[in-house]
Amino acid sequence: MLKGLIKKSGLTLEDSIADYSKPMPSIPDEICISCISCKQVILVQDMLDNLKVCPKCGYHSKLSSHERLAITFDESTFTEWDAALESKNILGFPEYDEKLATAKKSSGMKEAVLTGKAKLDEQDCAVVIMENKFMLGSMGFIVGEKVTRAFEKATEQRLPVIAFTVSGGARMQEGIISLMQMAKTSGAVKRHSDAGLLYITVLTDPTTGGVTASFAMEGDIVIAEPDALVGFAGRRVIEQTTRTKLPDRFQKAEFVLEKGFIDMIVARSKMRETLSALLRLHGGVKA
């Protein structure tokens, strides 16, 4: 499934894996890579067959928003919302125009989030999927607008929302306007919640800053992928301020689960069935 998607996007296999591991000298007809986590040599084909999870160590590598959509929701059921919206350099911030142009090119998206409606195991839901390759999934005013609209539409249409988050936080090139998106999205989540509707968030690696401190943590049910970094302040900043070396597992999903801020950690291979079961428990239809 992922291989087909990669072909459609016009990327080569090497491009699609370039962000998480180093291509190795090819064995004839097969491309090998070394896993960024366990460093073992694996076949790209095996990685793709395994939803981009390392078959040796279980490391969950990053997915694009379209890959996430493809492996989670029912085929050909997705209708995108607000696809035309794109950011502008509202503050005239230095170098931001160039960054936006690069982000659009490298992600193939107009902004750092994909929103719309889809079915999951034949159940309707609104979908919010953030895109790591677009400025590390940072939240500017278009991300805020699209997420807010998704919740408003879901409230109108009485749909549950499933959000996959990945974000470096608020987008500083948009100054105070980006900060205000935290309040704006939270307001829309609250209205959706007050209407008695279900919101599930799936925190993927990494979910930090202003997104953690707004809609990522506001789900009725908060799930994380294994090993995902989940936090508010950046690790480097905390190390600098406190002058301590933080343990490796600090801010990892397993640590955050232990501290009581997420409901469960779900492996990618079990994500679809878990989400489906949760939707059924809230839709009143037993499978």
Add this chain to the structure above:
Amino acid sequence: MSAWEKVELARKQGRPTAKRYIDALIEGFIELHGDRRFADDGAVVAGIGWFNDMPVTVIGLEKGRDTKEKVARNFGSASPEGYRKALRLMKQAEKFHRPVICFVDTAGAHCGIGAEERGQGSAIAENLMEMMTLRTPFISIIIGEGGSGGALALSVADEVWMLEHAIFSVISPEGCASILWRDVQRTKEAAEALKLTAQDLYAFGVIEWIIPEGEGAHVNSAKVFEAIREALKSKLAVLCKKEIGELLETRYKRFRKLGYKGE
């Protein structure tokens, strides 16, 4: 005055901090402590008292005046328990139909191991959600520094006001220069680029009123307190007359319009 000069003034030692405003404006203030879950956070000063003839809930991010107090108050940087204390008192204000007045002055939410372990992101997120539908009038005043999410966690209000030389920003100029350009030498440039002054925010429609302070609130504190007293008096009278549904709809729209300006 350049953006960087404003930053320096907003952080200036001797500039009135939250407690000074509470002392000047609130009669019979009774401080209430603790989040009922973990601890009492000294960075947040909160309680109840009289504003003229009206009981109000007041919450301030307090930096502290001398070194000893600054340490006790963690320089005004709140931990999750501080935000949870604030939320507890906001919900109490809602129950007893008291308006909420916040005085915001913080470099940002506390950045540390314990704060992360106790869910800093989750605490701020919960405040943002709950403030949006808090069924009582709510005014927030940025008196010095409005540091990112840590300031926003007390500012999802019906109106947000700023002192003339206060700042409100998504990130500190130092943080911005260091993260974006890996060069703290460019801090002043970052201060300009971030558009963080009260005048910038007023132009964006993020705040409703700029409170004049002349050379600075540290020189003209009495005038600043009087200006706030008058404005609170007339604004609270208006907000208290509003039907709650309308109040909340207006509050939602206040934030809803920020950013996107049409296709």
